[in-house]
Amino acid sequence: MSLPPFTLEHARRLDHEDPLSRMRQQFLVPRHGDGDLVYLCGNSLGLQPRAVRDALEEVLADWETLAVEGHFAARRSWMAYHELLAPSGERLVGALPGEVVFMNSLSVNLHLMMVSFFRPQGRRTRILVEGGAFPSDQYAVDSQLRFHGLDPAQHKVELRPRPGEDTLRPEDILATIAAQGNRLALVLLGGVNYYTGQAFDMRAITEAGHAAGAIVAFDLAHAAGNLELALHEWGVDWAAWCGYKYLNSGPGGLAGVFVHERHGRAFDLPRFAGWWGHDKATRFVMPDRFEPMAGAEGWQLSNPPILPLAALRVSLESFDEAGMPALRARSRRLTAWLEHGLDGLPAGRFRQLTPRDPEQRGAQLSLFFPGGADTVMEGLQRAGVLADLRRPSVIRFSPAPLYNSFEDCWHAVQRLGSLPASVTTGG
Ligand SMILES: *Cc1c(COP(=O)(O)O)cnc(C)c1O
Numbered sequence: 001m002s003l004p005p006f007t008l009e010h011a012r013r014l015d016h017e018d019p020l021s022r023m024r025q026q027f028l029v030p031r032h033g034d035g036d037l038v039y040l041c042g043n044s045l046g047l048q049p050r051a052v053r054d055a056l057e058e059v060l061a062d063w064e065t066l067a068v069e070g071h072f073a074a075r076r077s078w079m080a081y082h083e084l085l086a087p088s089g090e091r092l093v094g095a096l097p098g099e100v101v102f103m104n105s106l107s108v109n110l111h112l113m114m115v116s117f118f119r120p121q122g123r124r125t126r127i128l129v130e131g132g133a134f135p136s137d138q139y140a141v142d143s144q145l146r147f148h149g150l151d152p153a154q155h156k157v158e159l160r161p162r163p164g165e166d167t168l169r170p171e172d173i174l175a176t177i178a179a180q181g182n183r184l185a186l187v188l189l190g191g192v193n194y195y196t197g198q199a200f201d202m203r204a205i206t207e208a209g210h211a212a213g214a215i216v217a218f219d220l221a222h223a224a225g226n227l228e229l230a231l232h233e234w235g236v237d238w239a240a241w242c243g244y245k246y247l248n249s250g251p252g253g254l255a256g257v258f259v260h261e262r263h264g265r266a267f268d269l270p271r272f273a274g275w276w277g278h279d280k281a282t283r284f285v286m287p288d289r290f291e292p293m294a295g296a297e298g299w300q301l302s303n304p305p306i307l308p309l310a311a312l313r314v315s316l317e318s319f320d321e322a323g324m325p326a327l328r329a330r331s332r333r334l335t336a337w338l339e340h341g342l343d344g345l346p347a348g349r350f351r352q353l354t355p356r357d358p359e360q361r362g363a364q365l366s367l368f369f370p371g372g373a374d375t376v377m378e379g380l381q382r383a384g385v386l387a388d389l390r391r392p393s394v395i396r397f398s399p400a401p402l403y404n405s406f407e408d409c410w411h412a413v414q415r416l417g418s419l420p421a422s423v424t425t426g427g
Pocket of ligand 1: 105106107108134136137190194219221222242
């Protein structure tokens with residue numbers, strides 16, 4: 001878009017002109033003084049949809065009046081509750097019916113998926129990850145390697161930016177995959193890097209990984225509900241994401257898993273099994289022998305927690321209402337607007353880590369403050385702007401397109417710009 005002057009008046013006009021601005025009313029925005037808090041942390045914990053309270057109360061009331069009968073007799077039967085979410089999940093990540101299930105939390109699911117899809121054999125033993133990946137992913141990968149008797153120092157391959165650069169060059173990712181070739185068992189990258197906000201070309205990475213004979217998987221913690229995804233079409237083998245960041249399902253909310261249909265009937269894959277992954281028709285007969293359900297549901301272990309599922313169900317409804325293509329279009333404009341404002345601040349106080357290319361980012365701009373970010377963060381917080389501090393030097397600003405406004409971005413830039421230079425330079 002061509003960028004108008006960065007003024008409050010223009011911010012309000014942009015909000016007024018965008019029909020998706022109405023979605024903000026579906027959320028509870030925390031207050032700061034007499035106004036709304038400028039909340040730019042939706043990539044850490046999404047805001048509470050107003051509809052969550054009623055959805056939870058419905059489950060509580062059914063539990064109160066029906067008790068165990070609620071498994072079948074609840075207004076939305078608990079037996080099949082997770083199935084209600086699957087169509088929204090499929091739309092969200094671009095999946096076919098049967099390819100998505102909501103269960104557990106993200107790190108648990110990374111492990112369950114690696115049990116089935118990281119099977120080192122002969123020379124093919126390595127896992128490719130982002131250097132400086134989210135710690136939980138590193139721990140998961142390291143411990144899976146050790147579980148197979150492999151030393152992470154030798155079998156974990158880390159992608160790093162070139163010296164003096166902040167993000168990975170797309171061609172370097174593909175070249176590394178090709179160079180690793182038949183040593184590579186699993187490619188496991190974020191869809192969006194949590195720290196830099198860089199979005200990766202998942203289609204190209206999947207093609208390159210498959211050409212090398214590897215399984216290709218993505219951690220979509222920062223991509224689900226942020227980018228338009230087409231996991232099935234891209235041929236991604238599996239993916240996992242949490243529900244409480246862009247998806248707004250509440251603290252510790254349920255996570256999602258995608259398993260490509262080509263693996264959905266691979267019943268010979270090793271997997272850790274539980275009764276909820278067993279064939280529905282005979283689950284309650286409780287036979288001795290485990291017979292997995294086809295598709296992603298076959299990886300379920302336990303009967304799922306209905307209260308968190310209820311919260312996630314209504315939070316996914318906002319994505320269905322807005323539609324990912326329209327939401328992503330708004331997101332591009334919001335993030336570009338924020339960047340436009342930041343570009344107007346005095347040079348030298350910070351550096352933007354996130355790529356300027358809109359194709360290589362979602363709803364996040366990470367700023368690096370050479371003098372340290374702690375005091376900047378404090379100053380912003382006092383001024384009613386909540387962003388996310390990654391010590392020592394980075395603050396992440398995430399305008400979430402469902403509830404953040406162009407005006408929010410204007411206030412964030414205005415208040416950042418009003419901090420004394422001694423704060424933003426760490427002097
Ligand atoms: C947020 C996040 C996690 C969190 O894992 P949980 O199991 O949900 O606690 C893991 N990995 C990445 C990349 C994340 O961004």
